[in-house]
Amino acid sequence: MSITTTPEISIDALRAGDRAEFARMVDVHSALIYRLGLKMLGNPQDAEDVLQNTFLNALMHLSSFEGRSSVSTWLYRIASNEALMMLRKKQPVSIEDMQAEDSEDGLIPAIFTDWSALPESELLAGESKSAIDAAIARLPEQLKIVFILRDIEGVSIKETAEILSLTETNVKTRLLRARMALREQLSVYYGERMPRKEKND
Amino acid sequence: MTDHLHDNCKALLGSLSEYIDGELPSDLCREIEKHLEGCDNCRVVLNTTKRTIDLVHITPEEQTVPDDVRERLFKRLKLDDYLNPQP
Numbered sequence: 004m005s006i007t008t009t010p011e012i013s014i015d016a017l018r019a020g021d022r023a024e025f026a027r028m029v030d031v032h033s034a035l036i037y038r039l040g041l042k043m044l045g046n047p048q049d050a051e052d053v054l055q056n057t058f059l060n061a062l063m064h065l066s067s068f069e070g071r072s073s074v075s076t077w078l079y080r081i082a083s084n085e086a087l088m089m090l091r092k093k094q095p096v097s098i099e100d101m102q103a104e105d106s107e108d109g110l111i112p113a114i115f116t117d118w119s120a121l122p123e124s125e126l127l128a129g130e131s132k133s134a135i136d137a138a139i140a141r142l143p144e145q146l147k148i149v150f151i152l153r154d155i156e157g158v159s160i161k162e163t164a165e166i167l168s169l170t171e172t173n174v175k176t177r178l179l180r181a182r183m184a185l186r187e188q189l190s191v192y193y194g195e196r197m198p199r200k201e202k203n204d
Numbered sequence: 205m206t207d208h209l210h211d212n213c214k215a216l217l218g219s220l221s222e223y224i225d226g227e228l229p230s231d232l233c234r235e236i237e238k239h240l241e242g243c244d245n246c247r248v249v250l251n252t253t254k255r256t257i258d259l260v261h262i263t264p265e266e267q268t269v270p271d272d273v274r275e276r277l278f279k280r281l282k283l284d285d286y287l288n289p290q291p
């Protein structure tokens with residue numbers, strides 16, 4: 004997850020008001036935070052708001068940051084909260100969202116088309132990339148945020164749990180539901196596009 | 205005994221994520237692999253789930269924040285002095 008070529012951000016320097024170090028922190032972490040905003044909210048304007056508010060918030064709370072978690076965990080927590088807050092302002096929590104955590108529904112696969120052997124060039128061709136983004140966008144927010152952190156950004160289960168103040172078990176459960184829900188949607192999408200040919204292998 | 209089979213599939217699906225992430229003990233993995241050999245549906249679900257995860261990788265243009273976004277961010281944070289491109 005960390006960028007190995009750059010030295011760790013120094014918390015001491017940040018807290019001492021080192022602007023250059025703060026700027027370095029912004030450059031190291033802004034791409035992930037911007038992507039998180041984009042995938043959570045679905046448009047560049049809101050993603051930019053998430054990005055700006057995250058660092059303004061960080062600047063404001065720097066003095067109370069005790070360094071018990073890493074700088075990245077701390078920033079991603081602020082960013083996740085920001086994104087979820089903005090999302091709720093736009094669309095209040097739906098019934099689907101509330102059910103997302105304990106319903107078994109999404110866990111039972113219904114489509115068994117095997118599109119997994121299609122080459123990636125084909126799976127990402129044309130409008131497929133936006134179809135995938137749209138499918139991610141349709142995930143209930145509590146699943147979406149876990150999926151973005153873990154599967155898109157490659158954050159560990161442990162750090163995802165820390166960022167979202169969840170237990171690791173909880174993160175794993177949501178991740179499974181997110182993956183299954185997304186798999187189902189992509190199976191519908193690719194199932195309609197599978198070449199209808201005889202299988203000879 | 206279709207119910208029994210169904211339970212096996214359900215149990216497998218419950219550990220699918222951890223299986224994909226390589227977080228299961230080897231005896232459980234063997235059990236899962238044994239089930240997969242005889243269950244087409246579970247095999248499809250496994251393969252398409254793996255593929256789903258493969259497909260969401262970050263694209264090159266998503267690796268960085270667009271220049272104008274970065275510029276507005278630095279201005280908002282009063283970090284204009286540090287706007288010059290990083291090494």
Ligand SMILES: [Zn+2]
Pocket residue numbers: 212213216239243245246
């Ligand atoms: Zn099965």
